[in-house]
Structures are given as structure tokens and as C-alpha cells.
Amino acid sequence: MGSPVRMAALPCLSLILLFWSQGPGVRGQEFQFGPCQVEGVVLQELWEAFQAMKDIVQAQDSITGVQLLRKEVLQNASEAESCYLIHALLEFYLNTVFKNYRDKAVEFRILKSFSTLANNFIVIVSKLQPSEKEMFSISESAHRRFLLFQRAFKQLDREAAVTKAFGEVDILLTWMENFYQMGHGAREFPTPGNNRRSITGSGHGAGD
Numbered sequence: 001m002g003s004p005v006r007m008a009a010l011p012c013l014s015l016i017l018l019f020w021s022q023g024p025g026v027r028g029q030e031f032q033f034g035p036c037q038v039e040g041v042v043l044q045e046l047w048e049a050f051q052a053m054k055d056i057v058q059a060q061d062s063i064t065g066v067q068l069l070r071k072e073v074l075q076n077a078s079e080a081e082s083c084y085l086i087h088a089l090l091e092f093y094l095n096t097v098f099k100n101y102r103d104k105a106v107e108f109r110i111l112k113s114f115s116t117l118a119n120n121f122i123v124i125v126s127k128l129q130p131s132e133k134e135m136f137s138i139s140e141s142a143h144r145r146f147l148l149f150q151r152a153f154k155q156l157d158r159e160a161a162v163t164k165a166f167g168e169v170d171i172l173l174t175w176m177e178n179f180y181q182m183g184h185g186a187r188e189f190p191t192p193g194n195n196r197r198s199i200t201g202s203g204h205g206a207g208d
């Protein structure tokens, strides 16, 4: 007699799990980079992945006085610029920084967190889909910001640059946080100038 009851309970349970997994905790968390929206990425997961590696990674960076993601790159970027900028930066991180850091991640035994971060960056890039027109109209000023970053990167020795750029992921996440919205009631827009770390130049290796 117990078994039919259990059988009936199963679909109910899976229904509950279904609603639970799509509950308000996840739904409504999204990035809004100007015209580009990215749903389904949990910022907290990116932070946790980076926090798990941060000390190891940043300890390898011996060049102080240089910051790649400096304030001229990120600070005061308009919402319209933000979509192009995040797209350009994340692509660069994936194709250049992460690609060249993977062996180190294995060596330092941080591959799991490294992969979590990389996978989330891939998801964000793949979901950023601005219309061509919007991309074009803002690309020049946003591109100039990106070039500042890229030029600073190229001025360093390759390995040092990769290490430094990876250690600056917290600066990147802090900036991205400005475009992250928890739920629909609280739309937070970027507030230039009051980023908590390093965009104002107070973090590690800050030099301006």
C-alpha cells in the first residue's frame, strides 16, 4: 500500500524541485550592460571562484606600480559603452589571459576555480548580443578604453602581463558588479567614482 503513495509523491517532488531551482533566488539576477542583457549568471559564483585563487595568483605578480585595468579603462564608462567594453575585455581574458594561464592553474592546483571562472566568462560573452547598430555607435569611445588596457598589457613581458591581468580579475568583477541586478525591484545603475576597489587606485599594484 505504501508503494503507490510513494510513486505518486515522485512527480510532486520533481515539480517542487523544478520550481525551487528556478525560484526568485536565481531568476531576476542579471547583468544589464547598457543594451546587452545577460541572464542566468550568478555573480557570487565568479567572486567565490576568484577568491579561492586570489592570494596565490596575486602573490605571483611582482610588478607593482602598474595597473592594467586602470581607471581610464573602466571608470565612468557609460552604460552604452559597457556592452562593447565587457565583450572586448572578456574575449581578451579568455583568448589571451586564461589561455596562457592554464598551465599555471594546473601547477598551483586551482584548476577547478579557474575553470568555473572561465566557463562563466564564456557564458557571458556568448549571451552578450547587442545589435550591430548599437555596437557601432558606441564602439569608438569604448574601443579607446579597451586599447588603453591592451597597450598596457603589451608593454609588459608576456608572462608578467598574463599574471598581472589574472590577478586583476577582482577589479574586473568589481566593475561588473555595477551592472548586476538582484531581482526586478532594485535596479542598480553604475555609480561612477565610488567603486570599492582599485578603479580608484587603492588596490594592489596601484600606481596612479
Ligand SMILES: *[C@@H]1O[C@H](CO)[C@@H](O)[C@H](O)[C@H]1NC(C)=O
Binding pocket: 071, 072, 075, 076, 192, 193
Ligand atoms: C570620472 O568622472 C568624474 C566626475 O565627472 C571625474 O572627476 C573623473 O576625472 C572621471 N574619471 C575619469 C577616469 O575620467
